[in-house]
Amino acid sequence: MEYLEFELPIKELEEQLQKCMVIGEESDVDVTETCSQIEKKLDQTRKDIYKNLTAWQKVPLSRRPNRPYTMDYINAICGDTFLELHGDRNVKDDKAMVGGLGKIGDQSYMFIGQQKGYNTKTRQYRNFGMANPEGYRKALRLMKSAEKFKIPVVCFVDTPGAYPGVGAEERGQAEAIAKSIECSMQLTVPTLSIIIGEGGSGGAIALASSSKVLMLENAIYSVISPEGCATILWRDPTKTLEAAKAMKLSAKDLLKLEIIDEIIPEPLGGAHRDKDLILDNVRNAIDKNLSKFLTLSEEEILNQRKNKFLDIGRNKGFSSNAVNQDKLTVKFDFKQNLISKIKLNKKLFITISIIFLFFTLLSIIF
Numbered sequence: 001m002e003y004l005e006f007e008l009p010i011k012e013l014e015e016q017l018q019k020c021m022v023i024g025e026e027s028d029v030d031v032t033e034t035c036s037q038i039e040k041k042l043d044q045t046r047k048d049i050y051k052n053l054t055a056w057q058k059v060p061l062s063r064r065p066n067r068p069y070t071m072d073y074i075n076a077i078c079g080d081t082f083l084e085l086h087g088d089r090n091v092k093d094d095k096a097m098v099g100g101l102g103k104i105g106d107q108s109y110m111f112i113g114q115q116k117g118y119n120t121k122t123r124q125y126r127n128f129g130m131a132n133p134e135g136y137r138k139a140l141r142l143m144k145s146a147e148k149f150k151i152p153v154v155c156f157v158d159t160p161g162a163y164p165g166v167g168a169e170e171r172g173q174a175e176a177i178a179k180s181i182e183c184s185m186q187l188t189v190p191t192l193s194i195i196i197g198e199g200g201s202g203g204a205i206a207l208a209s210s211s212k213v214l215m216l217e218n219a220i221y222s223v224i225s226p227e228g229c230a231t232i233l234w235r236d237p238t239k240t241l242e243a244a245k246a247m248k249l250s251a252k253d254l255l256k257l258e259i260i261d262e263i264i265p266e267p268l269g270g271a272h273r274d275k276d277l278i279l280d281n282v283r284n285a286i287d288k289n290l291s292k293f294l295t296l297s298e299e300e301i302l303n304q305r306k307n308k309f310l311d312i313g314r315n316k317g318f319s320s321n322a323v324n325q326d327k328l329t330v331k332f333d334f335k336q337n338l339i340s341k342i343k344l345n346k347k348l349f350i351t352i353s354i355i356f357l358f359f360t361l362l363s364i365i366f
Helices: 005-026 032-050 055-062 070-081 120-125 133-148 166-170 173-186 201-205 226-233 240-247 251-256 275-293 298-311 334-344 346-365
Strands: 097-104 107-114 153-159 191-200 212-216 220-222 262-264
Touching: 005 032, 055 220, 055 240, 070 097, 070 107, 070 153, 070 191, 070 275, 097 133, 097 275, 107 133, 133 153, 133 173, 153 201, 166 173, 173 201, 173 298, 191 201, 191 275, 212 251, 212 275, 226 240, 251 262, 262 275
Parallel strands: 107 153, 153 191, 191 212, 191 220, 212 262
Antiparallel strands: 097 107
16 A cells, blocks of 8 residues: 555554564564554554644545545445436536436435546546536536436535646536536535545536535545645745645635535545445435435525525625525616617617518508
8 A cells, every 4th residue: 555755654663563463473472462562553653643634634645546436435325226327418428527326225316426547547538537528517417307306416526626628628618617506506406515535626616516515534625736826826836735724625624614514534544444434424424414405395405505605704704794695686687688688689679670660650651
């Protein structure tokens, strides 16, 4: 197993423990007490390191290639009931975005999420979890299908960001993300987003505009990567530690800011240390959070989600005048709307006006 820089003391103790056990097996020397002392020291070292991780240390931990990915969670939670759905019905099927129907018990869910690869070949196949516009339009299609059949939506977020290629921008990357966010906010079925690893940029927000947003303990969620932030603000890529701290990208910081609603605890050392435990924790979190919406009407579900996002920052000094969100409606200006439609259809309006004047003159003459 690969170790991160701050995990090197753990690596040394694990190697010592392994050597001690080998000596005990290959000789008559009793090393039980020695191994016990090393195990105690190892447990204490793990606690000291993982309970006091800095914001920057959580970044590589969230990106570990042996953490469970979206399909690991879906397969463990749904088993054989999962039916993957493909394509955006327009261009192609984006392999970086997966989705489909699955069951937890007797309840059906629509699962959507970004999928990374396990090795070089699958990472290229999945485009490193960076979706193209087709991926977000696939997600949009699945969300609308779920709403049509009154099925709750569960999203798994794990991406460094949307794919920034020239072709993706030409095919409307920003528009696809915006439409996905808009659809997420307007759904009349319960939605739940879980940030399981790296939640980066608008590519993450496209799937995280939900009734409830949960986050694994060692996951990160930010508008840009710490490396990108350091390069832009300080023009120095070595300022990643300062950038990570300033961005408040850890689960604890985001919970305090009320950006997320709950932290799902991970095994000591990260989700990769005990995959069965983290899979159970995620399954239980889905059941617990979505069961709260079973008795709510469509209007109540919509209002809850709207108020949740409108409340962000109101108690943190970002807004001095809080309004009653229940009374917030879209302002419709009939006059301005009519003028804009006339401007867009000048030729049609002129033609209709001429015909109207012609018949008016005829009625006056005859």
